[in-house]
Amino acid sequence: MTGTQPTSDQVNRLDRLDPGDIAELVALAAAAGDTDGADPLDEQVLLRLRDERAPAIHLIARSADGTLTGYAHLDTSDAGSGVGVGLVVHPAYRRRGTGRALARQVLATADRPLRAWAHGDHPSAAALGVDLGFRRARVLWQLRRPLTAPLTEPRLPDGVVLRAFRPGADDDAWLALNARAFAEHPEQGRWGAEELRVRLAEPWFDPAGFLLAVESATDRLLGFHWTKVHERPGSARIGEVYVLGVDPSAHGSGLGKALTAAGLAYLREQRGLDRVMLYVDESNTSAVALYERLGFARWSAHVNYQLD
Structure with a gap:
């Protein structure tokens, strides 16, 4: 503006x-x-x-x-x-x-x-x-880190395995998990079938980069790391921690850290990328602390202004 x-x-x-x-x-x-x-x-x-x-x-x-x-x-x-x-x-x-x-x-x-x-x-x-x-109401940070630096080894909780998202089969279960994981989020937690559909139809969508953490005995979804790759002519490719969520019942198990590490490894090893970004609310201090421990640093800020 x-x-x-x-x-x-x-x-x-x-x-x-x-x-x-x-x-x-x-x-x-x-x-x-x-x-x-x-x-x-x-x-x-x-x-x-x-x-x-x-x-x-x-x-x-x-x-x-x-x-x-x-x-x-x-x-x-x-x-x-x-x-x-x-x-x-x-x-x-x-x-x-x-x-x-x-x-x-x-x-x-x-x-x-x-x-x-x-x-x-x-x-x-x-x-x-x-x-x-307008009043300054909310700040969203973009964090970045190089993928050339050492990555944390993913360590999943006992009885949990990773698999790729299956379009059409996992939609409803994922939407329910997303709603639980982001119950307090002003945008993400309100996604419905249409919001998911349009993103699954985007050229960048790759089910192999949409990682689900499930109970090995029941296949119940416990968490996910949806990655994204940004590709634009004339610009360097960069990966994104697009959406990462954990069921409230699995909080404290280390699943969020393991999912983050698994997604970063996918972007580096499978997609050949050397850098990655993510967005996180300034007010979400626990998530900011997690990402900083994983080597992310502040890159830019995005500010939401409101006029009541």
Whole structure:
């Protein structure tokens, strides 16, 4: 979010995007991410761009010659938690008021409380948020570590084995486990069948990298480590601890540490990667401590701003 002068860009509202719009927006987000070192739109927004059934409002900013200069995404799917906002301005068109124009149009359009992510905690986003009355509500850290450094050996509890996720067979059991593991999480614990379906259909999905910890005698799911590999032309490949969860009944058994180590080994040995990242809430001190013990260090911060 940025902009200090009045802009001549035209901001238009769309309730549905065509393939050309989507391609332009993905390219815009990639250009901003390459410049800033942090992708400006999170995965949920990018998935919704391609899903015609996802309720959303799209605010498109264009210059007088029709060039796409900025975009704001309003996620209106959850009336109870307000409107989620993602906003990005093309690096070549910053400091000319485009971000501020989009933000003001967001305020004029939304009829519920707003939740906006500033990926990378950019100072311009913080300044604009303060100017418009937003409060800093939540911080998500991105941690990274090299995979070339020694890895901890996975040590599973007695009676627990690892196997790969089976699409179609494990869906319901995994969703139930995910809900238990993230009962207090504002987003992850609310995933349903649709959220899982769209991710299983993504080109990056690999069931071999979706590790399940199960009781060997009953095949009951106790935990999981879902890995992801980010691949973008012109950028180095990097692995991700995409989602890692443990059933509350298995807390304290060392399963979380073992699952983390197993996923890191998979990314290095099976996918040939030399670095990995993950996201964790600043307030989740136990998880932060676990990851730091496993060699992760802070890389960047993502801040959620709210306007009630």
